[in-house]
Amino acid sequence: MRIRTMMLSAAMALALEARADEGMWLPSQLPDIEKNLKAAGFRGKAGDLADLTRAPLNAVVRVGGGTGSFVSADGLVVTNHHVAFGVIQYNSRPDRDLITDGYVAADRAAELPANPDYRLRVTVGFDKVTERILAGARGKTGKAYYDAVEAASKALVAECEKEPGIRCSVANMFYGRDFYLVKQLELRDVRLVYAPPRAIGNYGDEVDNFVWPRHAGDFTILRAYVGPDGKPADYSPQNTPYRPPSHLKLASEGVAEGDFVMLAGYPGITYRHRTAAEFADQIQWRLPTSVAVLTDLQNVIETQGKADKDAGIRYASQLQSLKNGIKRFSGELQGLQRSDAVAVRREDEVAMLAWLATRPEAKTLTPDIDAVKALIAQGRDTRDRDLLLGLLASQTQLMRGALALDRLAVERAKPDAERESGYQQRDEELIRSQLKQVQRRYDPKVEKALVTSLLLRYQKLPKAQHLPEVDAVFGLTPAELAKSLDRIYAVTAFGDEAARLRFFDATPAEVGKSDDALLVAARTLRPALLRMEEERKVREGDLLRLRPAYIQALIAYREKQGRAVYPDANSTLRVSYGKVTPLVARDAVAYAPVTTVKGIVEKNTGTIPFDAPKPLLDAIRKGDFAGYADPSTGEMPVDFLSNLDTTGGNSGSPVLNAKGELVGLNFDSNWEAVSASWMYDPRYKRAIHVDMRYMRWLMDKVYPSPSLLTELGVAPR
Amino acid sequence: MRIRTMMLSAAMALALEARADEGMWLPSQLPDIEKNLKAAGFRGKAGDLADLTRAPLNAVVRVGGGTGSFVSADGLVVTNHHVAFGVIQYNSRPDRDLITDGYVAADRAAELPANPDYRLRVTVGFDKVTERILAGARGKTGKAYYDAVEAASKALVAECEKEPGIRCSVANMFYGRDFYLVKQLELRDVRLVYAPPRAIGNYGDEVDNFVWPRHAGDFTILRAYVGPDGKPADYSPQNTPYRPPSHLKLASEGVAEGDFVMLAGYPGITYRHRTAAEFADQIQWRLPTSVAVLTDLQNVIETQGKADKDAGIRYASQLQSLKNGIKRFSGELQGLQRSDAVAVRREDEVAMLAWLATRPEAKTLTPDIDAVKALIAQGRDTRDRDLLLGLLASQTQLMRGALALDRLAVERAKPDAERESGYQQRDEELIRSQLKQVQRRYDPKVEKALVTSLLLRYQKLPKAQHLPEVDAVFGLTPAELAKSLDRIYAVTAFGDEAARLRFFDATPAEVGKSDDALLVAARTLRPALLRMEEERKVREGDLLRLRPAYIQALIAYREKQGRAVYPDANSTLRVSYGKVTPLVARDAVAYAPVTTVKGIVEKNTGTIPFDAPKPLLDAIRKGDFAGYADPSTGEMPVDFLSNLDTTGGNSGSPVLNAKGELVGLNFDSNWEAVSASWMYDPRYKRAIHVDMRYMRWLMDKVYPSPSLLTELGVAPR
Known part of the structure; x- marks a missing residue:
């Protein structure tokens, strides 16, 4: 009768237990933490997972920007619907709308080639x-x-x-x-085999993004092909299915709350082992400052857009991306504050350094660690300026174009291999297309107002952060700034597409001599921007050299605590393990870790994004879930939640049970976990997976493909 | 480890148990259901609750449109902050903002008189x-x-x-x-004794309206006074506290999930015992039609308001009330559909009538029941027209004014006692003030567009629903309608306040002879409107005569099922009983039934409506909850949730524990329960209460009033 007490305290106990579940491990580290893996419930041998070029981990592949895994000896690959969305879109035509209808290849001949750049x-x-x-x-x-x-x-x-x-x-x-x-x-030859309709694969879309409970069937099945010689080849009807070195086995049963799960994939980037000072910078300065600066830019666009509808339309996409950035930064800030990350990281570092001071290795490590701290502190001296001037290029159209063309002229004078990255021959097409896009995304009033918003902040910075070149171009007072911008934008030819492309096609010498007001401004700013770049590279080089001392101290300190250290994520293959875990998101709000098809019906409004297809609704109503439903509740599962350690790039990652069998595909995180790139808080860090029972039920009862199920080793029931 | 299964099934079991908890009982019925009360956990004698003029129920009073209860021998009354809000507002001045700051009377002399019409x-x-x-x-x-x-x-x-x-x-x-x-x-002399700041009493405001989990301290303490002779009197400094015949005792402990609770109050209106046909009408016709018609009106105002900002402002309040209506009707519809109310009620009625057919009383009851059904079916013949013409008066300003003045002229010719209710002398002041208000709420373009929206629908109705007078005034085609409205609104003097008031002051004969186009239209429509009124009264009279047969059959049928029947709510004192109950609102979403002060901090943004006062936040941070926190969790409770049967009018109702002691005040329902006026669905029907432990903690530690706590019998800890 005391559900609440029971529920919260059990969830809390789970959450505390879960502290041990943080980590994106290199496969080679797994034997070192075998005891933890076993304690968590893993029933295999850690040594079997140590080599990512051997089974089963060599079944886990990179595909279309996410993760996938081989699931048959003939090269079937399962990944997220959103990871394979480009393939589905590429194969859709007005008379064959695979996005809306989904796709079930009748046989291998009907498998559809992906867009040629899909890898x-x-x-x-x-x-x-x-x-x-x-x-x-x-x-x-x-x-x-x-x-x-x-x-x-x-x-x-x-x-x-x-x-x-x-x-x-x-x-x-x-x-x-x-x-x-x-x-x-x-x-290079990847084909579409099975995709659910968009209204299943992306049920809930933006509304449900970052939301748990979730009800999306976010999966798609592809097949990899090779040439008749078994080597990678472009698409050809003569190609044959790739025989992968290994493939994952689909579990015959599902998971329930508390069950062990593990996941392999390619997480993009995390900052967990940054210094306490960097945590403080992120939370106390970078996130709130970015939110404030971007909110100003948002207000500029909204105000100008209200007065001039046409300008509003031109800036709609930039406005949306500002809003997304503000939302994300705010979420990350909120999460890190909720986790008290500044204090937690600081106390941890203080304890580490105190312990280090008692060790012999302090003699070699401490000077480097002090140097790291000094470099990070030094970055603080110009951080406001660096942020504002960075946005000056990224949030403008004409200004960005002039800065890019001025720099391109300088780089074009060098041999290609020596050019700065971003200005090499391979980058020129992108610069050209950005110059063309300007036309649909630019309005002089709005750009001047955006630049003004950024530079008014710059003008208020202390003298030490000022750059003489910037002051020379934009002046030192709001009045000077307004005058300068009015003059430049009144006379520059950059508002004209043909003029911009003429500058792109011109020789470096011609660009260098041009008296276009915006190009002259870019040329004046150039030495300052080059100095900033040089300073950044010096600092990055030194950090690359010195930071390993900090990491070495951290690893030693953690070892003393009985804990191993995983490297921060960097898009290489990692393994994490944990449990199917509920979420107590807020006071009195508890989310169960498995959703059911009942929730699809509850959410369904009949309009996008909650417009489940009729065959699915009919099948739910019919209730033929035998062999797929949870045996203890009789309910048909859809998605499940775990405390697995994930970040961007883990989309499509296979989720395995204690026996190493495939039970789910990772596809999202909860909103409360947005801050996990900096800190794993076991109370809130969750990952969202599509349940393989739901996939199999769809493939058996709703959009049947018995032959495919048989190939997957899970014949129809 | 199986929280989900445990949680859901336990909640489901609770919900099923709760079926027995439906009911708004007349106190006199309680002895009849004493067995159920006892089984639910009540520890008193049902007989002690049978007479609402004796203790403890005579401590429960009507106050300011809601419910209150005496809580001291010297006339202290506790009710909701929102029920006493007018009193707080009346006593606020620019230099004494009791809404923002709250109020703690230092002594009895400092107790502030309510607005003179507060009762x-x-x-x-x-x-x-x-x-x-x-x-x-x-x-x-x-x-x-x-x-x-x-x-x-x-x-x-x-x-x-x-x-x-x-x-x-x-x-x-x-x-x-x-x-x-x-x-x-x-x-008539009620005084303000203790009110928390608005940011506590109404924490969350509109955002949290109908929302659980909730974190509002929605209570205020008043005191009733009488003249020196002990009789009701207007405010006077000579008055003395009223000595109520009884008062409730505050519980020294709180409640937890699963605990028995009961509630006494004045629920306004329910439709639980309406016929199956009326359920079907409500769900299949009235709610969806009202949503459609009101949405059209909303669109009219929004479109016109976009084109003309001034007009938009004049109609802001009407727009808000349309939106509220649409939201409420949609919520009710959604809820009734989720509960499958049409089928459930129909099956129940079919079974009842089948059983009745086997009984001797069928001979007398069945003809009346058949007549009830026929009357209800008959109402269906003109329901669309009746709805639209009803809105024609309620959603317009000038039209409403002209219709009221025309009718008033007719009624003024009769002796006051014979005048139609709404047009008696006591109603005239209201009519006059509505005529004055027009000025701030009217724009001719918008009113014409609103009338057009309603009458275009009317014109499309089948001929049988048409009224010749309406057709004569507004024509039969959209073109005729436009022409008629353009003509009437171009020439009527009703747009002018002075003219409207001159018509109000004119004699019936003068009004009857006026050639103002709008008054002429009202005069032309009058016979139709009188006919509709007459027909309604005939039907209502017959329903009043015949419906008791239906009720008698229902009571007999329920008795056979072993169940008692409570009368539908009608603003008389009722008692309901139930349990502190969690809510499984949607797939995988479970809400615990008690919130804590942690949730206040989580929700707090620092801006309205989540701007908890600093003293509260400081006290929460300090954590001095001794004597008030839940003993098993150590958490400080704020609000709690029960399955008690409530509806509008139950605001401020005392919630009592198994011993009859005060543990909470009812103040809201959850959104899922909006449909409960028609059907009590034990899965979703919940009531939201402020926890008396939170009130006492605030009065002890945050805005202290030790003397008041002592008078309440719960001295500071």
Whole structure:
């Protein structure tokens, strides 16, 4: 009778237990934490997971910006509907709307080729190359250190990619301590086999984004093909299914609350091991400042858009992206404040440094750690200016164009390999297309108001943050700023597309001599921007050199605490483990960790995004869930929630049960977990997965594909 | 570890148990259901609750449109902050903002008199008068029956109110089966003793309206005063506290999930015992049609308001009330559909009638029941027209004014007692003030567009629903309608306030001869409107006469099922009982039934309506909850949720524990329960109460009033 007490305290106990579940582990680390894995419920051998080029982890692949996994010997791959959405869209035509209707290939001949630039990558090598990367950097500092690491990386990649069909990259692990050469087989013929209708795969869309409870069937099945010689090949009818080195087995049963789960995938980026000062900067300065500055820009666009509808339409997309940024930054800030992240990280670091001071290695580590702290503190001196001037380029159209063309003219005078990244030959097409897009996204009043909003903030900064070139162009007072902008925008030819493209086609010398007011302004600003870039590279080079000391201290301190340290996420393959876990999101609000088809009916309004297809609603009404429903409740599951450690890039990651069988696909996080890129708070960090029972039921009863189920090893019931 | 399963199934079990908890019982019925009360956990004697003029129920009073209860021998009354809001507002001045700051009377001299029209009524008599009411009606039918009941009621009330300080009314119980004379002592000197700040009393305001989990401290303490002779008196410094016949005792402990609770109050109106046909009409016609028609009107105002900002402002309040209506009707519709109310009620009625057919009383009851069904079916013939023409008066300003003045001129020619209710001398001031208000709420374009929206629908109705007078005024086609409205609104003088008031002051003859276009239209429409009124009264009279047969059958059928029947709510004192109950609102969403102060901090944004006062936030941070926190969790409660059967009018109702001690004040329902006026669905029907522990903690630790706590019998801890 005391549900509340029972519920909250059980959930709290689970949450506390879950502290042990933080971590995006390198497969090679798993044997070291085997005891924890076993304690959490894993029933396999950690050693079997240690090598990502062997089964089962070599079944986990990169696909279309997310993660996928092989699920049959003939190259079937399962991933998210949203990860394969481009493929579905590419194959849709007015008379064959696969987005709306979904797709069930009748046989292999009916499998539809993906867009030609769609790629699937199988990791075939993952080797430590720290020595080769750092050999040339040792003894250097600042930008020289940075450049040496860059040069060694480029050389290694070039050498590795000599093998046909292979793509390589160098992964920086533990902030410059270790480097790995990642070698991937790149498959270029990927085909669409099975996709649910959009109203299943993306049920709830933006409204349900970041929302739990969720009711989306966010999965799609693809198949990888190779040439008749078994090697990667462009699409051809002669190609045959790729035989992957291994594939995952679909579980015959599902999971329930408290069950062990694990996940493998390619999380993008996290900041968990940043210093306490960087946490404080993020929470006390960067997030609130970004919210304030972007909110000002939002207000500028909204005010101007109200007065001039046409201008409003031109800036609609920029407005939406400002709103998204503000929402995300606010969510991250809220979450980090709720987790008291500044204090938690600071106390942890203070304790670590106090412990380090008692150890012999302090003699070598402490000077480097002090230097890291000094570099981070130094960045603070110009952070407001750096943020505002960064936005000056990214939030404008004409100004951005002039700055890009001025810089391009400088870089074009160099051999291509020596040009700054972003201004090489391969980048020119992008610059050109941005110059063209201006026409639909620009209004002189609005751009002047945006620049004004940013530069009024700049003008108020202390003198030490000022740059003489910026002051020269925009003046020191609001009146001077207004006068300067009025003059520049009145006379510049950049408002005209033909003029912009003429500048793009002009020689560096012509651009350098132009007296267009906006180009003159960009030319005046250039030395300041180059100085800022140089300073950034010096700092980054030194951080790359020094930060490993901090990481080494952290690893040693954690070892003393009995804990292992995973490297921050960097788009390499990681494994996390945890439990199917409810969420107590707010006072008196508890979310169960498994949703059911009843929720689809409850949410359904008949209009996008809650417009479940009739066959699905009929099947739910019919209630034929035998073999798929949860045996204890009789309910048909849809999605489930876990405390697995994930971040962007984990879309499509396979979720495995204690026996290593596939039970779900990761596809989203809850809103409360937006701050997890900095801190894993076990009370709120959750990941959202589509339940493989729902996928199988759809494939059996709603949009049947018995042959596919049989190939997946789970024949229709 | 299986929280979800545990949680849902336990909640479901609770919900099923709760089926027995439906009911707004007459106190006199309680001894009949004593077994149920005891089984639910009540520890007193049902007989002690049977007489609402004896303790403890005579401590429950009507106050300011809601319910209150005496809580001290010296006349302290506790009710909701929103029920006493007018008193707080009346006592606020620019230099003394009691709304923002709240109020703690330092002593009795500092207790502030309420607005002079604020009333508190203590029920002192509740007698069955069915015989006296129906004696003159027997043998009559239709309007004659209706008029006889009206006349007998008026006579009884007039006789009863001869006693000074007494207000009387006749309550129709079970749809004309029983009548009661309610006699109430009316106290006219009520004073403000203790009110929390608005940001506590109404924390969350509109955003949290109908929302659970809730965090409002929605209470205020008043005191009733009488003249030196102990009789009701207007405010005077010489008055002394009223000594109520009894008062409720504050519980020293609180409640937790599953605990028995009961509530006494004055629920306004319910339709639970309407016929299956009326349920079907409500769900299949009235609610969806009202939503459609009102949405059209909303669109009219929004479109016109966009084109003309000034007009938009004039119609802002009407727009808000349309939106509220649409939201409420939609919520009711959604709820009734979710409860499958049409089918549930129909099956129940079919079973009842089948059973009745086997009983001897069928001979007398069945013909009346058939007649009821026929009358209800008959109302369906003109329901669209009746709805639209009703809105024609209520959603316009000038049109409403002209219709009222035309009718008033007719009624003014009669002796006051014979005038139609709404047009008697006592109503004239209201009509006059509405005529004045027009100025701030009217724009000719908008009014014409609103009338057009309604009449275009009318024009499309089948011929049988048309009225010749309406067709004569507004024409038969959209073109004729536009022409007619353009003509009328171009020439009428009603747009001018002075002209309207001149018509109000004119003699009936002058009004009857006026050639103002709008008055001429009203005069032309009058015979149609009078016919509609007459037909309505005939039908209502017959329903009043016949419906008791339906009720008698229902009561007999329920008795056979082992269940008692409570009369539908009619603003008389009722008692309901139930449990502190969680809510499983949607798939995977469970709400605990007690909120805590942690939730106030979580919701707080620092801006209205989530701007908890600093003293409250400080006290929460300090955490001095000793003596008030839940002993098992250590958490400080704020509000709690029960399955008690309530409806509008129950605001401020005391919630009592198993020993009859005060543990909470009712103040709202959850959104899912909007449909409960028609059907109590145990899965979703919940009532929201402020926890008396929160009130006491605020009065002890945050805005202290030790003397008041002592008077309440719960001295500071």
